[in-house]
Amino acid sequence: xxxxxxxxxxxxxxxxxxxxxxxxxxxxxxxxxxxxxxxxxxxxxxxxxxxxxxxxxxxxxxxxxxxxxxxxxxxxxxxxxxxxxxxxxxxxxxxxxxxxxxxxxxxxxxxxxxxxxxxxxxxxxxxxxxxxxxxxxxxxxxxxxxxxxxxxxxxxxxxxxxxxxxxxxxxxxxxxxxxxxxxxxxxxxxxxxxxxxxxxxxxxxxxxxxxxxxxxxxxxxxxxxxxxxxxxxxxxxxxxxxxxxxxxxxxxxxxxxxxxxxxxxxxxxxxxxxxxxxxxxxxxxxxxxxxxxxxxxxxxxxxxxxxxxxxxxxxxxxxxxxxxxxxxxxxxxxxxxxxxxxxxxxxxxxxxxxxxxxxxxxxxxxxxxxxxxxxxxxxxxxxxxxxxxxxxxxxxxxxxxxxxxxxxxxxxxxxxxxxxxxxxxxxxxxxxxxxxxxxxxxxxxxxxxx
Numbered sequence: 382x383x384x385x386x387x388x389x390x391x392x393x394x395x396x397x398x399x400x401x402x403x404x405x406x407x408x409x410x411x412x413x414x415x416x417x418x419x420x421x422x423x424x425x426x427x428x429x430x431x432x433x434x435x436x437x438x439x440x441x442x443x444x445x446x447x448x449x450x451x452x453x454x455x456x457x458x459x460x461x462x463x464x465x466x467x468x469x470x471x472x473x474x475x476x477x478x479x480x481x482x483x484x485x486x487x488x489x490x491x492x493x494x495x496x497x498x499x500x501x502x503x504x505x506x507x508x509x510x511x512x513x514x515x516x517x518x519x520x521x522x523x524x525x526x527x528x529x530x531x532x533x534x535x536x537x538x539x540x541x542x543x544x545x546x547x548x549x550x551x552x553x554x555x556x557x558x559x560x561x562x563x564x565x566x567x568x569x570x571x572x573x574x575x576x577x578x579x580x581x582x583x584x585x586x587x588x589x590x591x592x593x594x595x596x597x598x599x600x601x602x603x604x605x606x607x608x609x610x611x612x613x614x615x616x617x618x619x620x621x622x623x624x625x626x627x628x629x630x631x632x633x634x635x636x637x638x639x640x641x642x643x644x645x646x647x648x649x650x651x652x653x654x655x656x657x658x659x660x661x662x663x664x665x666x667x668x669x670x671x672x673x674x675x676x677x678x679x680x681x682x683x684x685x686x687x688x689x690x691x692x693x694x695x696x697x698x699x700x701x702x703x704x705x706x707x708x709x710x711x712x713x714x715x716x717x718x719x720x721x722x723x724x725x726x727x728x729x730x731x732x733x734x735x736x737x738x739x740x741x742x743x744x745x746x747x748x749x750x751x752x753x754x755x756x757x758x759x760x761x762x763x764x765x766x767x768x769x770x771x772x773x774x775x776x777x778x779x780x781x782x783x784x785x786x787x788x789x790x791x792x793x794x795x796x797x798x799x800x801x802x803x804x805x806x807x808x809x810x811x812x813x814x815x816x817x818x819x820x821x822x823x824x825x826x827x828x829x830x831x
Contacts (some may be wrong), residue, residue: 404479406641423460463528472537486570527652528819547573612646655762675767679804682718699811
């Protein structure tokens with residue numbers, strides 16, 4: 382066990398710490414978080430559109446007209462379909478903050494550059510026609526959503542790097558001291574903004590002369606497809622989960638570090654499922670989405686520790702474990718497990734690191750097989766918040782299907798079975814320590830009395 386601690390402290394932690402502090406990964410993570418409130422709001426309307434209540438559709442049609450579902454889903458398009466646009470702003474904003482330059486100007490320039498990289502034409506099929514027609518002068522909503530996410534991420538970082546270079550090198554237009562700060566900042570952004578726009582413009586002109594035709598196509602082919610295969614495969618997902626748990630074992634926020642790379646892939650898969658689900662498809666395209674992990678794997682937080690908390694409540698002999706279980710059950714129901722991770726502790730604890738890593742790996746395999754074989758429906762694309770309590774979260778993530786709740790119960794039982802033997806060993810150690818301390822205290826008290 383000491384050898385494992387030495388490896389974690391001397392090999393894993395230094396590398397993981399440098400990765401965790403990498404400003405671009407932090408900006409990706411924090412910028413994408415900006416999209417989550419909108420996506421969750423849109424998901425609420427998506428849930429309302431597909432409530433599994435007998436006669437619900439007929440009631441809504443009689444009350445609000447035949448087009449009730451189309452109108453109810455307006456907010457879904459207004460939230461999901463601007464995911465990349467918001468990410469372009471958010472990532473640039475957060476990265477500019479890391480460089481301590483004007484974040485608002487960096488975000489605005491990034492959005493303009495992203496729109497410049499996007500071809501303004503959409504495919505339209507006229508009534509009675511067999512071949513679609515390209516209509517110019519329209520911003521394609523598909524590329525503003527999940528399909529444009531990778532382009533938004535890359536352009537946000539490139540534009541911000543160019544912007545901060547000019548600012549830090551003082552290649553700017555300076556205004557007199559009497560000019561209001563807001564106006565002065567606008568003029569400061571002129572030169573770097575012009576360079577960013579000119580650069581993306583020239584890049585677009587060059588790409589349009591190739592077979593790729595647009596920056597979105599070239600990024601999708603070169604970056605999107607390989608990463609999509611990695612994030613959409615069982616092996617890739619197991620590797621991602623293993624890294625998340627290993628980083629948490631060192632005391633680092635594994636989900637944030639790995640999520641900076643895998644998050645965009647899982648969000649794009651989630652939105653693809655949402656579009657299919659919204660269109661009435663029963664066989665959804667993706668198994669591995671953000672909700673696959675947040676809802677079905679991490680029941681109680683990273684490591685699926687809610688089962689461990691329940692074991693502490695039901696089977697602890699140690700007073701320390703009983704008290705910690707009572708403190709952790711509330712947050713654990715909402716998938717917050719820092720009291721267990723750092724209070725038990727699991728971090729840097731060789732005995733508990735093993736089940737902490739094995740449990741989510743096992744539930745990934747179980748959940749994948751259940752969805753692959755059709756026993757449980759795939760995540761519907763509804764952005765269920767990661768803090769949603771178990772059973773409710775599974776039901777909603779599966780598109781209001783009871784099979785999602787049942788799968789969560791099965792995964793909880795598997796997690797309990799894996800954690801329990803290790804917990805019993807740890808609890809026995811703590812109980813022996815408490816018993817020894819009590820005996821020593823009694824002897825000391827007797828000695829004082831004597």
